[in-house]
Amino acid sequence: xxxxxxxRPGNAAARVVLAPGENLTSESGAMIAMSDTLALTTTTHxxxxxxxxxxxxxxLAGESLFLNHFTATSANGEVFLAxxxxxxxxRYDLRGENLIVQSGSFVACESSVNVNFGWQGFKSFFSGxxxxxxxLSGTGPVIISSFGAIYPIEVDGEYIVDTGHxxxxxxxxxxxxxxxxxxxxxxxxxxxxxxxxxSGRGTVWCQSHNASSFGHELGPELKPR
Amino acid sequence: xxxxISRAGSSEGPFPxxxxxxxLASGELKPTDHVFHEGLTNWVMASQSxxxxxxxxxxxxxxxxxAPAGSGLLTAGYSTDARREFDYxxxxxxxxxxxxxxxxxxxxxxxxxxxxATMDTNMEMKTKMRGGLARLLTGESIFVNEFxxxxxxxxxGIAPGAPGDLEHVYLDGxxxxxxxxxxVASGMGVTLDSKWQGLKGxxxxxxxxxxxxxxxxxxxxxTYGAMxxxxVSGSYVVDTGHxxxxxxxxxxEVGRIGGYKSLxxxxxxxxxxxxxxxKVWIQTRKLGAFASWVWPFRPVERSN
Numbered sequence: 084x085x086x087x088x089x090x091r092p093g094n095a096a097a098r099v100v101l102a103p104g105e106n107l108t109s110e111s112g113a114m115i116a117m118s119d120t121l122a123l124t125t126t127t128h129x130x131x132x133x134x135x136x137x138x139x140x141x142x143l144a145g146e147s148l149f150l151n152h153f154t155a156t157s158a159n160g161e162v163f164l165a166x167x168x169x170x171x172x173x174r175y176d177l178r179g180e181n182l183i184v185q186s187g188s189f190v191a192c193e194s195s196v197n198v199n200f201g202w203q204g205f206k207s208f209f210s211g212x213x214x215x216x217x218x219l220s221g222t223g224p225v226i227i228s229s230f231g232a233i234y235p236i237e238v239d240g241e242y243i244v245d246t247g248h249x250x251x252x253x254x255x256x257x258x259x260x261x262x263x264x265x266x267x268x269x270x271x272x273x274x275x276x277x278x279x280x281x282s283g284r285g286t287v288w289c290q291s292h293n294a295s296s297f298g299h300e301l302g303p304e305l306k307p308r
Numbered sequence: 309x310x311x312x313i314s315r316a317g318s319s320e321g322p323f324p325x326x327x328x329x330x331x332l333a334s335g336e337l338k339p340t341d342h343v344f345h346e347g348l349t350n351w352v353m354a355s356q357s358x359x360x361x362x363x364x365x366x367x368x369x370x371x372x373x374x375a376p377a378g379s380g381l382l383t384a385g386y387s388t389d390a391r392r393e394f395d396y397x398x399x400x401x402x403x404x405x406x407x408x409x410x411x412x413x414x415x416x417x418x419x420x421x422x423x424x425a426t427m428d429t430n431m432e433m434k435t436k437m438r439g440g441l442a443r444l445l446t447g448e449s450i451f452v453n454e455f456x457x458x459x460x461x462x463x464x465g466i467a468p469g470a471p472g473d474l475e476h477v478y479l480d481g482x483x484x485x486x487x488x489x490x491x492v493a494s495g496m497g498v499t500l501d502s503k504w505q506g507l508k509g510x511x512x513x514x515x516x517x518x519x520x521x522x523x524x525x526x527x528x529x530x531t532y533g534a535m536x537x538x539x540v541s542g543s544y545v546v547d548t549g550h551x552x553x554x555x556x557x558x559x560x561e562v563g564r565i566g567g568y569k570s571l572x573x574x575x576x577x578x579x580x581x582x583x584x585x586x587k588v589w590i591q592t593r594k595l596g597a598f599a600s601w602v603w604p605f606r607p608v609e610r611s612n
Binding site for chain 1: 606607608609
């Protein structure tokens with residue numbers, strides 16, 4: 084599998100070349116172009132897993148549960164992938180560790196990587212939002228996108244990141260979701276809302292812009308629906 | 309021999325071979341920047357130019373720029389046409405491309421209506437309706453303005469509506485189909501004609517019209533987001549909203565990929581399948597998808 088990131092950092096796209104027998108799993112809707120020789124199948128989260136009931140539950144929770152699987156059968160084939168919002172892309176190679184990825188930032192991974200939709204780490208704090216988190220585990224390359232630029236932060240000790248700016252982080256980190264200020268009043272008035280306090284050692288990838296903030300700035304400029 | 313160079317999205321030159329060699333040696337020009345000169349049919353990387361090859365061999369390519377181990381069938385990348393009718397520069401690629409064209413005295417350039425940003429005072433504008441009535445239906449701007457450099461050469465700066473990339477091709481009797489909002493500018497020898505896509509595009513809800521560009525001369529077109537070009541040989545699938553342009557001779561049809569489950573749940577919906585030999589230009593972002601993303605943030609109208 085050969086991954087090439089194009090037109091970074093403003094409107095990045097990924098070109099993935101698959102050799103016969105190689106498989107790529109992508110977020111539904113990420114494909115912009117592909118060789119017709121590739122076979123495409125669509126599944127609810129991981130192939131051959133998850134009951135219909137669990138899938139329906141996630142659908143109701145507003146979580147997209149469809150993944151596309153691209154397979155090169157007889158010949159090499161290529162697929163181009165991109166996100167909706169302007170921004171950069173990152174390739175990360177999993178080597179047995181766990182990576183937690185914000186659902187909107189997940190683009191694709193080698194199909195050997197396990198995509199777990201049921202990760203509960205932040206659940207109680209984010210139940211009201213459409214943001215959910217994917218747990219990626221196993222071995223293989225992963226492609227992640229960001230809204231704006233993407234930058235890594237090596238945490239050694241403690242570090243605070245606004246939840247809207249988290250793209251992905253290594254699960255070796257401990258984390259608690261908390262309010263930014265000393266009280267709920269300052270948290271709400273300060274506009275920072277919820278932040279994630281990381282501790283331990285590991286990497287957090289952040290995006291320079293918060294998609295939700297951009298949406299809330301843009302929305303009032305438009306006619307009511 | 310004179311050598312044209314292309315870097316950071318704009319073309320410069322021509323320069324004498326020795327000067328380009330010095331630019332390479334000093335690092336001013338990268339081995340991965342493109343050059344064009346006599347004896348070549350298309351732009352090549354400076355490291356691969358026979359005219360610039362030194363006895364010690366070409367400068368080594370950085371590993372990141374080396375071609376990926378692709379199928380050999382398919383190639384992608386920016387294509388830049390060295391043939392030109394007008395001198396021009398493109399700045400700000402690939403995210404905010406801006407076109408500046410030098411128009412010789414008493415020559416005329418067609419420009420998408422409202423795309424003119426700056427110009428010399430001797431540039432005279434005339435508004436023309438191009439492509440007949442059908443273009444009224446495209447929902448895009450109906451008018452193409454004609455800018456003539458009256459009595460003296462003039463320069464015109466052209467900014468496409470959407471932030472994105474810009475491509476130039478030189479038509480020499482060949483034909484290119486453009487997605488309806490893709491036209492930026494062209495020489496007077498290029499004929500613009502709206503083409504009803506008919507039922508082929510019936511289900512897509514987007515790009516029902518294509519602009520057929522044919523004739524002889526320069527053609528510039530733009531994208532929302534960055535752009536890349538795929539040389540199609542065989543069959544290739546492109547999401548309908550990501551098509552910018554394609555060369556004549558490619559057959560195309562709107563259809564689905566995968567099984568029926570993919571049709572409804574893959575998030576791809578209908579795609580365009582190109583067959584034959586030719587080029588397809590593809591944009592890395594889709595304006596419609598961005599608009600859909602913004603939609604939920606719109607305020608809800610109060611009933612009272």
